[in-house]
Amino acid sequence: MYRVHKAYMDCTYTCLALLFWVLPAQADMEHARNLMEAGQFAEARAAFEVYARSGNADAEELIGVMYAMGLGVARDDERAFDWYLRASMKGHPGAQSGLGWYYEVGRGLPAPDMVRAYLWYALSAIGGDPDAVDSLEEITPRLTADERARAEVLVDDYKVWMYPFR
Numbered sequence: 001m002y003r004v005h006k007a008y009m010d011c012t013y014t015c016l017a018l019l020f021w022v023l024p025a026q027a028d029m030e031h032a033r034n035l036m037e038a039g040q041f042a043e044a045r046a047a048f049e050v051y052a053r054s055g056n057a058d059a060e061e062l063i064g065v066m067y068a069m070g071l072g073v074a075r076d077d078e079r080a081f082d083w084y085l086r087a088s089m090k091g092h093p094g095a096q097s098g099l100g101w102y103y104e105v106g107r108g109l110p111a112p113d114m115v116r117a118y119l120w121y122a123l124s125a126i127g128g129d130p131d132a133v134d135s136l137e138e139i140t141p142r143l144t145a146d147e148r149a150r151a152e153v154l155v156d157d158y159k160v161w162m163y164p165f166r
Contacts, residue, residue, distance in 0.1 A: 029058060036062065041072020052086075060087035061095040068098065077108025088120065091162050093127030096120045097135065104139060114143050118151035119158065126155075126163050 032047035045066060051059035064083030067076045081102050087095035100120035106112035117139055124132035143151065159166070 029056070032059070033062070036066070036071070041066065045072055052083075055090070057087040057090040057092040057095065060084075060090075061092050061098070064095060064098060077102070081108055088123075089162075091127060093124045093129035093132065096124035096127060097129050097132045100124060100132065100135060104135070114139060115147050115151045115154070118143060118148070119154045122151070122155045123158055123162060126159060126166055 028047065029051060032044050032051070035041075035044035035047065045063065048059040048063050048066075052063055060083050064080045064087065065071070066073055067080035067083060069075065081099070084095040084098040084102070088099050097120070100117045102108060103113045103117035103120060118136065121132045121135045121139065125136055140148065
């Protein structure tokens with residue numbers, strides 16, 4: 001009985017320690033978002049970069065938004081795409097939708113790529129982004145049957161890795 005109790009207590013202490021570590025980080029990310037919404041882009045970007053360096057997909061996606069829209073930085077489609085890609089590979093639905101848009105319109109790319117646009121919109125929809133469903137409905141008629149089949153193969157490849165339980 002002592003072992004079970006000790007294991008339970010060890011787990012409880014670990015969970016509490018994680019909670020006290022995670023909650024301030026979430027509050028700081030919220031503060032960084034508030035800075036961005038207030039137009040204090042340099043301060044927001046500095047805060048996001050701290051989290052992005054530790055692999056925070058939300059921060060990576062928001063830095064991508066800043067580059068995509070030229071918020072406090074010169075608009076740079078290549079850098080926006082790169083930040084979206086980092087967050088997308090971690091399963092961030094908003095960033096995945098952003099990648100889908102870049103592939104759809106071809107901005108910052110040699111040409112549009114509807115197969116990749118479909119891939120990223122589909123992954124975003126699987127991840128829960130309701131706007132991605134609308135984007136998929138818009139682009140699907142523009143794909144040939146062969147392009148759609150190639151895109152579905154890619155979705156199946158990524159889905160099991162990125163969203164194993166969906």
